[in-house]
Amino acid sequence: MIRTLLIANRGEIACRVARTARAMGIRTVAVFSEADAETPHVRACDEAWPIGPAAAAESYLKADVILDVARRSGADAVHPGYGFLSENAGFARACEAAGVIFVGPPASAIDAMGSKAGAKTLMEKAGVPLVPGYHGDDQAPAILSQAALAIGFPVLLKASAGGGGKGMRVVRSEDELPAAIDSAKREGKASFGDDRLIVEKYLERPRHVEVQVFADRHGNTVHLFERDCSAQRRHQKILEEAPAPGLDPAIRDAMGRAAVAAAEAVGYVGAGTVEFILDASGTFHFMEMNTRLQVEHPVTELITGLDLVALQLRVAAGEKLPFTQDDLRITGHAVEVRLYAEDPARDFFPQTGPLTRLRFPQGEGIRIDSGVEEGGAVTVHYDPMIAKVIAYGRDRREALARLGSALGRIEIVGVTTNAGFLKRLVEHPEVVAGPIDTGFVGREIATLAPAGEAAPAAALAIAGFAEMLAFDAAAKSAAARTDDPTSPWARADGWRLNDVGHHDLDFREGERVTMVRMAAERSGEGRGWTARFDGTDHHLSGHFDADGSLNVRVDGVRHRAVVVADRDRRVVFLDGRSWPLVLEDPFTAGEVEEVGHGRLIAPMPAKVIRVDVAVGDRVARGATLLVTEAMKMEHTVTAPADGVVIRLAVAVGDLVDEGAELVVLEAVDE
Numbered sequence: 001m002i003r004t005l006l007i008a009n010r011g012e013i014a015c016r017v018a019r020t021a022r023a024m025g026i027r028t029v030a031v032f033s034e035a036d037a038e039t040p041h042v043r044a045c046d047e048a049w050p051i052g053p054a055a056a057a058e059s060y061l062k063a064d065v066i067l068d069v070a071r072r073s074g075a076d077a078v079h080p081g082y083g084f085l086s087e088n089a090g091f092a093r094a095c096e097a098a099g100v101i102f103v104g105p106p107a108s109a110i111d112a113m114g115s116k117a118g119a120k121t122l123m124e125k126a127g128v129p130l131v132p133g134y135h136g137d138d139q140a141p142a143i144l145s146q147a148a149l150a151i152g153f154p155v156l157l158k159a160s161a162g163g164g165g166k167g168m169r170v171v172r173s174e175d176e177l178p179a180a181i182d183s184a185k186r187e188g189k190a191s192f193g194d195d196r197l198i199v200e201k202y203l204e205r206p207r208h209v210e211v212q213v214f215a216d217r218h219g220n221t222v223h224l225f226e227r228d229c230s231a232q233r234r235h236q237k238i239l240e241e242a243p244a245p246g247l248d249p250a251i252r253d254a255m256g257r258a259a260v261a262a263a264e265a266v267g268y269v270g271a272g273t274v275e276f277i278l279d280a281s282g283t284f285h286f287m288e289m290n291t292r293l294q295v296e297h298p299v300t301e302l303i304t305g306l307d308l309v310a311l312q313l314r315v316a317a318g319e320k321l322p323f324t325q326d327d328l329r330i331t332g333h334a335v336e337v338r339l340y341a342e343d344p345a346r347d348f349f350p351q352t353g354p355l356t357r358l359r360f361p362q363g364e365g366i367r368i369d370s371g372v373e374e375g376g377a378v379t380v381h382y383d384p385m386i387a388k389v390i391a392y393g394r395d396r397r398e399a400l401a402r403l404g405s406a407l408g409r410i411e412i413v414g415v416t417t418n419a420g421f422l423k424r425l426v427e428h429p430e431v432v433a434g435p436i437d438t439g440f441v442g443r444e445i446a447t448l449a450p451a452g453e454a455a456p457a458a459a460l461a462i463a464g465f466a467e468m469l470a471f472d473a474a475a476k477s478a479a480a481r482t483d484d485p486t487s488p489w490a491r492a493d494g495w496r497l498n499d500v501g502h503h504d505l506d507f508r509e510g511e512r513v514t515m516v517r518m519a520a521e522r523s524g525e526g527r528g529w530t531a532r533f534d535g536t537d538h539h540l541s542g543h544f545d546a547d548g549s550l551n552v553r554v555d556g557v558r559h560r561a562v563v564v565a566d567r568d569r570r571v572v573f574l575d576g577r578s579w580p581l582v583l584e585d586p587f588t589a590g591e592v593e594e595v596g597h598g599r600l601i602a603p604m605p606a607k608v609i610r611v612d613v614a615v616g617d618r619v620a621r622g623a624t625l626l627v628t629e630a631m632k633m634e635h636t637v638t639a640p641a642d643g644v645v646i647r648l649a650v651a652v653g654d655l656v657d658e659g660a661e662l663v664v665l666e667a668v669d670e
């Protein structure tokens with residue numbers, strides 16, 4: 001029996017583990033960094049201990065500090081979640097030595113699967129089918145080249161210690177090989193302190209299908225079917241579903257058995273995932289095993305009706321699995337997407353900022369796993385995931401339809417998110433028809449993440465209308481205060497501003513400014529407004545409902561919309577999409593323009609990792625000026641126009657805040 005569980009993680013996974021543990025009557029202990037003192041995972045637990053500064057290396061990755069909290073809080077088990085210490089064999093061993101249960105496999109299994117090369121050697125012995133390739137010890141470039149030639153192009157180089165798609169290079173011909181080996185080795189060394197590579201046949205248009213396995217300490221190992229994670233961008237998962245669409249039951253069965261064999265070969269205990277790549281001919285090959293709970297475990301929970309965290313805790317406490325393989329069935333279909341603070345229109349650049357508004361839809365078959373809340377923030381310190389949005393249905397079509405609808409009803413203000421991108425993805429005809437291959441998202445990126453789409457006329461008209469209603473309401477309360485129903489403050493038709501009785505509102509979207517002229521209409525009984533812009537008049541009428549949403553007719557068509565105001569920002573949520581606008585203040589607009597000229601600022605808090613220019617340098621439009629890094633992603637700052645560097649505010653190694661000046665260019669006109 002586990003009585004007290006320390007959750008060595010944060011965010012949604014910490015909240016999720018706490019929920020199950022508490023339902024099982026287990027006392028829960030959270031740990032938190034300085035950046036997380038007020039976050040939901042802290043409140044989700046019975047008690048919470050500070051473990052250090054925001055940087056993960058100084059808090060969530062501090063094995064000794066966390067173990068010390070385990071001891072002092074009387075925890076008899078530690079759940080590592082995913083990421084951080086979850087695949088750290090040293091931590092698993094330290095727990096064991098301290099007499100604390102590590103909720104995960106034995107350290108030896110983590111070690112065995114920790115290197116892609118070692119894992120492949122083991123799997124080969126266990127008779128698990130592999131991707132053809134080289135995973136030997138001899139790492140001389142000549143040997144690696146020879147292996148690539150023997151395998152045949154295209155090949156994929158992978159850092160043996162890799163993860164998260166780092167250190168991977170697709171090589172299509174012999175002459176690209178030396179440079180690719182070089183750079184993959186460098187990336188492996190920089191990211192994992194290990195430059196060993198493996199070489200694999202690069203399979204064209206494959207699917208990523210992984211199998212969830214579970215083992216207890218009594219020699220029972222089962223699989224909980226598969227998940228298809230083929231929707232990937234740069235080898236990173238975006239959408240995961242279970243079961244894999246259109247998978248031949250005989251292949252499902254064979255993959256399940258291969259996964260169980262893989263787990264048994266390393267003496268596995270607990271929850272694990274065996275990843276396979278499935279080629280176009282239906283042949284599957286072992287890729288790697290993740291020795292922890294996966295981000296995408298909820299889809300398996302929904303189709304099996306099991307709580308994987310509860311199972312992990314029971315197995316960790318020494319219980320037997322409460323079922324056999326034959327007891328397990330797939331019921332229905334589940335799909336999950338990862339909602340991130342990132343900007344698809346700017347190459348998915350991660351975003352940070354306050355979560356001024358954060359509302360998730362509820363509905364049949366919808367599950368939201370989130371670790372942030374309205375009033376919180378997405379910071380530079382951790383992964384910018386806001387939530388996992390998961391939908392379940394009787395079949396795939398129903399699950400996808402529910403997910404698409406839920407994505408359209410999410411309201412987030414403060415950071416740009418990938419919600420629109422995800423909605424287009426789950427509603428894409430090829431995704432709906434299914435299955436897709438791992439290259440699908442890359443090929444369709446222009447459709448899925450269109451650059452800077454302009455707000456439709458209805459959104460602009462509604463933004464103007466909401467402004468007028470808000471103004472009306474403010475005027476009414478002012479009138480109430482004056483005690484004079486005939487006071488001019490009781491009128492909001494613009495009489496005070498100018499003779500013709502209208503308000504001009506400048507809404508900016510990116511570079512484009514639209515002047516929306518709002519004029520009150522006096523026909524009929526209910527008062528409406530006309531919004532005039534781009535040479536067209538739109539007629540609007542409606543009101544705010546009790547929940548704050550707008551019930552509005554635009555040119556006769558009824559819409560339900562939400563307009564959120566945050567300082568000068570107005571975000572219009574309409575028909576399942578959102579349109580961020582800036583309401584320009586006519587008195588300050590001029591100043592803003594000038595400040596932006598030629599002065600490049602940090603789009604987010606980051607570290608400067610490279611500087612390519614010096615004061616006095618002449619640079620061409622598009623030239624790299626410097627490179628910053630935040631959230632493990634590099635961001636290249638380029639010259640917006642031809643110019644001369646007249647000021648350089650940073651050097652390599654500097655940490656800069658969002659909005660900090662980096663470089664000032666003076667334009668050269670020729």
Ligand code: ADP
Pocket residue numbers: 131156158162163164165166200201202203204206208232235236275277287288438
């Ligand atoms: P990481 O551990 O860095 O995530 P993986 O080995 O799990 O790396 O591979 C990540 C993704 O890269 C896979 O899901 C798959 O889409 C793609 N991939 C891996 N190996 C191959 C291969 N041999 N051929 C084609 N695609 C591959």
